[in-house]
Amino acid sequence: MALTGLFLCFFLIIHLLGNFQLLLPPEEAQLQYNLYSDFLSNNLVVKIISYVLYASILVHTLDAIYLSIKAKKAKGSSYVKDKRNRASKWYSRQMMLLGTIVFAFLVIHFKDFWFPYKFGDLSSDINGNKDLYTLVIVSFQKLWYVILYAVAILALGFHLLHGFFSAIRSIGLYNPTYNRIVKSVGVVFAVAITLGYFVIPLYIYLNA
Amino acid sequence: MNSFSLLSEAINNRIVMKIHLKIWRQKNQNTKGQLETYTLDDVDAEMSFLEMLDMLNLKLAKQGERPVEFDHDCREGICGQCGVMINGIAHGPLKNTTTCQLHMRSFKDGDTIFVEPFKAKAFPVIRDLKVNRSALDEIIAAGGYISVSTGQAPEANSILVSHEEAESAFDSAACIGCGACVATCKNASAALFTSSKISQLAKLPQGKKESNKRTVDMVNRMEDLGFGHCTNTEACQVECPQDISVLNIAQMNYEYNKAKLVK
Incomplete structure (x- = not known):
């Protein structure tokens, strides 16, 4: 859980940095973004990493389902009066729900961008690269689509807020000072990823 | 008066x-x-x-x-x-x-x-309000002890333990095994209880040789007894009467991962 989670965190950074190219001036962004996409889909190293990524998503999901079933079995009957929530953050208890939202979003995300790019019939830009840029820009002209993204990214943000430091704990970092640092880094990371991923659809929508 | x-x-x-x-x-x-x-x-x-x-x-x-x-x-x-x-x-x-x-x-x-x-x-x-908590005893029985006789109290300067380590081990040892951590945990995990014993012993030089076996045996026993897993919600420490730190759980994870790697 921790290892796949941290790998996915690493991927989020790379994916975000790549997507920042969408914020360039339109003509430049189109050529650069399509060139970048073409480079990613034809590079062997990236290809290997992408398979690790698919595997990580799958293992992370299956592990979550397994652990949820295990927790359900370990719990006794429920309390009539239950105030245990006072002791922990809501998002630390709702990782499965937040993860499910992120997973549902991923299905839509793959269907709308990954699938058309890999198997669809995309037109080419003037350099002859598949025009993923236009597909992205057109998609984010719709307000409901931007809202869908905002909800999913917010869920992702809370997922990371708990997930990042939790993963480091599961690996076994127990030094109190380092743990304080990791917790702060985790908050900065979660906020940065949330804002970063939200800025792009918002920018595209507002500049339409 | x-x-x-x-x-x-x-x-x-x-x-x-x-x-x-x-x-x-x-x-x-x-x-x-x-x-x-x-x-x-x-x-x-x-x-x-x-x-x-x-x-x-x-x-x-x-x-x-x-x-x-x-x-x-x-x-x-x-x-x-x-x-x-x-x-x-x-x-x-x-x-x-x-x-x-x-x-x-x-x-x-x-x-x-x-x-x-x-x-x-x-x-x-x-x-009524009485529950059978002997599962916690079983976790201790799986390895929460030093199996060789360490004899009399050793001469204080022959095996050095720093003040910080001694204090930290004592903090872990303060667990009274009441089971509030299990009752509070949304996954009914006994990680805080088990880890307090594992890290108490891991911090001290006595019984170092069997520390890998001890950790794996205790963690496996905890799993077998039907406790849930830890998802680091940290609720256990909040409700613990002894304020046992959740960092004990991190140390247990470290000891467990280490034991599995060297195996």
Whole structure:
């Protein structure tokens, strides 16, 4: 859980940095973004990493389902009066729900961008690269689509807020000072990823 | 002021409360339990929570009813025997306090108090508020000890333990094994209990040789006994009467991962 989670965190950074190219001036962004996409889909190293990524998503999901079933079995009957929530953050208890939202979003995300790019019939830009840029820009002209993204990214943000430091704990970092640092880094990371991923659809929508 | 006037003043200033109780009654492991309602009219604010339950039991016994069974021993907050869910919180509303150290002054006149046993699959109810926590003993039996005789107390300078390490080990050793962490955890995990013992022993030089085996055996036993896993919600430390740190769990994970890697 921790290892796949941290790998996915690493991927989020790379994916975000790549997507920042969408914020360039339109003509430049189109050529650069399509060139970048073409480079990613034809590079062997990236290809290997992408398979690790698919595997990580799958293992992370299956592990979550397994652990949820295990927790359900370990719990006794429920309390009539239950105030245990006072002791922990809501998002630390709702990782499965937040993860499910992120997973549902991923299905839509793959269907709308990954699938058309890999198997669809995309037109080419003037350099002859598949025009993923236009597909992205057109998609984010719709307000409901931007809202869908905002909800999913917010869920992702809370997922990371708990997930990042939790993963480091599961690996076994127990030094109190380092743990304080990791917790702060985790908050900065979660906020940065949330804002970063939200800025792009918002920018595209507002500049339409 | 003589002792008589002190006593009469205490009696005159006594705060007496009416308390409604909703207590979990369950005949044995195989029957279904339910909440029963009782009312006590003259609960003294200076009574401990367990004394209030004693008062209820006296009343029930006089009426020829079966008293409410609950675990308790030292009533000084150090043995770990008492432990019930009070208004949905393990050991009640106060921080870092066992049930026996909770006093009725924490409640108001006319309050309704829900009292339920700790609930987890690994903690079957024996009767009423009494649960079988021997699963925790089984985890200790799986490796929470040093198996060679270490003889007399060693000469203090022959094996050096830093002050910080000694203090840290002592903090971990402060766990009284009450089971509040399991009752509070949304996954019914015994990670805080198990880890406090594992990291206490891992911090000290005695028994270092068997530390890998100890960790793996204890963690495996914990899993076999049907406890859940830890998802680091940190609720356990908040409700722990001894404020055992969740970083013990991180150290247990470290020791476990290390043991699995060197294997």
